[in-house]
Amino acid sequence: MESEEQQPAAWPDSATEALGGRRERLRAEVLGVSPPALLGSVDYARYEVLLPLMLAGVLLPAGTDYTWFMAFITIWPFCAAEYVELQQVFAAVPSAVRPSVASDVTFLQRADPTVASPAQGMSGLAELREWIEPLIAEGRRGLRIIFTVSSASSPLRLAEPTAGWPVPQSDKTPQLPTEIPPVWVAGDTALLFTAGLDDVAPAGEGLRYLAITVQSGYATMCRVQIRLTGLSPLLSAATQILLQLPGGDTLVVTPDVDGWAYSPFLPLAALGSLVIIIEWPATFFAD
Amino acid sequence: MSSETQTTADLISYVARELVQSYRWQFITAPLLVRGVRQAQVDRAVADTVLTAIEVRQWCLQSAGVMLHQGCNRRPRDDGAYRDLYHYLLLTAPALPPPHPGMEWVDLVQETLLDIYRQPAACRVPAAFLAWALTILKRKGAGSWNIRVHESLEKTQALGDEIIDQLDQRNRHIDPLGDQELLGVLHDCLDDDEERGWALWHFYVGLKRREWALAFDGGLRQFDRLHRVVVGKLRRCDRLLLFMAR
Numbered sequence: 401m402e403s404e405e406q407q408p409a410a411w412p413d414s415a416t417e418a419l420g421g422r423r424e425r426l427r428a429e430v431l432g433v434s435p436p437a438l439l440g441s442v443d444y445a446r447y448e449v450l451l452p453l454m455l456a457g458v459l460l461p462a463g464t465d466y467t468w469f470m471a472f473i474t475i476w477p478f479c480a481a482e483y484v485e486l487q488q489v490f491a492a493v494p495s496a497v498r499p500s501v502a503s504d505v506t507f508l509q510r511a512d513p514t515v516a517s518p519a520q521g522m523s524g525l526a527e528l529r530e531w532i533e534p535l536i537a538e539g540r541r542g543l544r545i546i547f548t549v550s551s552a553s554s555p556l557r558l559a560e561p562t563a564g565w566p567v568p569q570s571d572k573t574p575q576l577p578t579e580i581p582p583v584w585v586a587g588d589t590a591l592l593f594t595a596g597l598d599d600v601a602p603a604g605e606g607l608r609y610l611a612i613t614v615q616s617g618y619a620t621m622c623r624v625q626i627r628l629t630g631l632s633p634l635l636s637a638a639t640q641i642l643l644q645l646p647g648g649d650t651l652v653v654t655p656d657v658d659g660w661a662y663s664p665f666l667p668l669a670a671l672g673s674l675v676i677i678i679e680w681p682a683t684f685f686a687d
Numbered sequence: 688m689s690s691e692t693q694t695t696a697d698l699i700s701y702v703a704r705e706l707v708q709s710y711r712w713q714f715i716t717a718p719l720l721v722r723g724v725r726q727a728q729v730d731r732a733v734a735d736t737v738l739t740a741i742e743v744r745q746w747c748l749q750s751a752g753v754m755l756h757q758g759c760n761r762r763p764r765d766d767g768a769y770r771d772l773y774h775y776l777l778l779t780a781p782a783l784p785p786p787h788p789g790m791e792w793v794d795l796v797q798e799t800l801l802d803i804y805r806q807p808a809a810c811r812v813p814a815a816f817l818a819w820a821l822t823i824l825k826r827k828g829a830g831s832w833n834i835r836v837h838e839s840l841e842k843t844q845a846l847g848d849e850i851i852d853q854l855d856q857r858n859r860h861i862d863p864l865g866d867q868e869l870l871g872v873l874h875d876c877l878d879d880d881e882e883r884g885w886a887l888w889h890f891y892v893g894l895k896r897r898e899w900a901l902a903f904d905g906g907l908r909q910f911d912r913l914h915r916v917v918v919g920k921l922r923r924c925d926r927l928l929l930f931m932a933r
Contacts, residue, residue, distance in 0.1 A: 422869070422890045423931075429890075430921045431931060432784030432829040452822050456752065456815035457745045477896075486825065489782040490818055491744060627794075 428478050435478055447472050447479055454483065455490045612676070624663040626655070626676065644675035695738050699724050702743045706751065711774045714758055714767035715751050723750030727814075752816035759816075760807045769800055775817060776800075776824050783824065787831035788928050795827045832931070869930065876924035877917060885913040886921075 427433040438444045450469045453459050459466040473480035613625045626641055641661045643651040653661040703720035706712070724746045728736070738746065758768025776799060780792040802823060803810075810819045873890075877883050888894055899910040921927050 422893075425890045425893065426921075426927075426931065427832065430784065430918055430927070431832050432825065433832050434829065448822070452810075452815045452818035453812055455818035455821070456749055456812070458749065458812055458814050482825075486818075486821065489779060490748070490821060491741065492779075492782060 429481065432482065438476065438478065443472060444479075447476075451483065451486070455486055623665045624676070626653075626661045626663075642675075642677040644677070695736075695743070698738070698740060698743050699747065702740070702747050706744075706747055710771070710778055712751075712771045714771040715754050719754065720747055720750055723754060727753075748817055749814035752818070753813040756807070756810060756813035756816040759803060769804070772803070772817075772820060773800060776820060779821060780824060780828070783828050785922050785928060786828040787834065788925070788932050790828075790831040792828070795824060795831065798827055799824045872924075872926050872930050873921075876921055876927050878920070882913060882917050882920070885910075886917050889914070889917075 424435060428435050434444075447469065450459070450465055453465070454469055459469070473483055613627070614623070624643075641653045641655065643653060643663050645651060645664075645666070651664070653663075655661045699721055700717070703717040703724070707715060707717045707720065724743075727746060727750060755768050755772050759772065761768070773796060776796045777793065780796060786792065786795055799820060803820060810816050812819075873883060873886050877886060888899065896907060896910050900906045903909060
């Protein structure tokens with residue numbers, strides 16, 4: 401990784417001044433967002449290449465790259481702070497994973513007064529997941545996910561089997577929210593379920609390939625987000641998602657380059673009769 | 688084997704077990720890790736060198752990186768290597784600057800794994816593989832603040848043209864209402880006036896570390912302590928994160 405002797409270019413102002421306004425400083429130091437003044441420069445690109453090598457300790461202190469790196473972070477306090485912080489992270493023993501706001505699914509339990517404990521409430525999610533994964537392993541080319549509720553307080557029930565489509569036999573499936581909790585602000589998301597390649601890991605772990613979340617909008621509106629990820633060609637444009645809306649209309653949505661597909665904003669109650677049909681690309685099972 | 692070399696060998700075994708347990712590794716086992724470190728010591732002709740605990744940990748992480756790099760480059764895919772890398776990144780992520788409130792670390796870890804799967808050979812130095820993956824994850828977390836939230840057509844229509852115009856015209860650089868709100872957010876996220884004073888000095892006034900040392904008796908040590916405390920509190924403050932997300 402050693403290269404020719406070269407000094408990092410000096411910048412006209414100190415890094416703190418070049419960061420610009422107070423929001424840029426907050427973004428850089430609190431959120432770790434690289435200052436715009438740095439992005440795109442040749443020196444910063446070299447810094448980014450050398451950073452993991454410095455963290456891993458594979459550069460010799462007497463080497464050119466090492467010397468250049470240390471000189472560069474002297475000019476740019478943002479990079480110095482990032483290097484020191486990542487050094488500490490890299491050297492630290494891991495702590496317990498903190499759940500984020502977006503992964504809080506407690507409202508799923510609150511929606512059902514008959515659910516006694518969060519553990520019982522989550523069992524529906526786990527059971528649906530356990531049911532889906534063997535079907536995928538069998539080589540099913542499509543997946544139909546049918547949300548139905550017979551009343552506001554009853555558990556979610558999935559429809560009767562349809563020829564050619566796998567459907568769960570159990571009615572112990574996740575219940576959809578019947579109201580948006582007061583703490584749920586517009587834009588918040590909550591996970592409905594995931595399906596993954598790792599059938600032993602708890603929900604949320606493993607190499608997920610499908611995640612369906614509900615995102616709150618304004619008033620009592622919400623929309624379903626379907627995200628396809630994973631180590632397979634799921635992001636192929638050939639993947640089609642059909643949304644059968646409560647009014648009877650069918651909408652075809654194609655995931656964007658990041659794998660996201662969205663339903664229109666719907667009244668929360670309408671989720672109870674939403675049908676999602678996902679057609680995998682033909683190459684999915686060849687991976 | 689001298690007693691000092693034996694001590695280093697014991698230390699390597701201890702750190703290897705600690706890493707495997709902490710990161711829930713299965714593809715990488717403690718004996719494999721120990722063997723990898725010993726081989727690296729032989730390769731670099733430092734087999735008899737006494738190492739500190741920090742150095743041993745660094746050697747173990749380098750050795751783990753080499754093994755995971757091999758596993759992730761293997762075709763067909765080796766799920767075990769990716770699963771170990773997944774656990775490493777997921778357990779390390781909470782120590783990084785927070786992502787956008789609309790993003791979860793678990794999703795960013797997935798994206799990182801996907802990037803690595805697509806171009807595993809992009810890491811040219813296998814011993815730095817874990818650090819390389821960690822910096823990708825860190826960049827993804829920071830990059831999440833630059834992604835605009837997708838808005839549906841229905842939602843846009845519901846908001847109405849008038850409100851949309853107001854939003855478009857809002858210039859945050861000359862936004863007194865936004866500035867006042869940010870001051871309120873800083874007040875609520877921080878616990879005492881020393882922390883708030885430091886935040887105003889640093890973020891609002893933009894004065895530098897050495898200028899603090901000239902102006903205050905506490906000097907650089909006080910500046911660094913407050914920097915660590917204030918940034919840590921702001922990263923855990925949902926109000927600030929939601930404000931910055933807008």
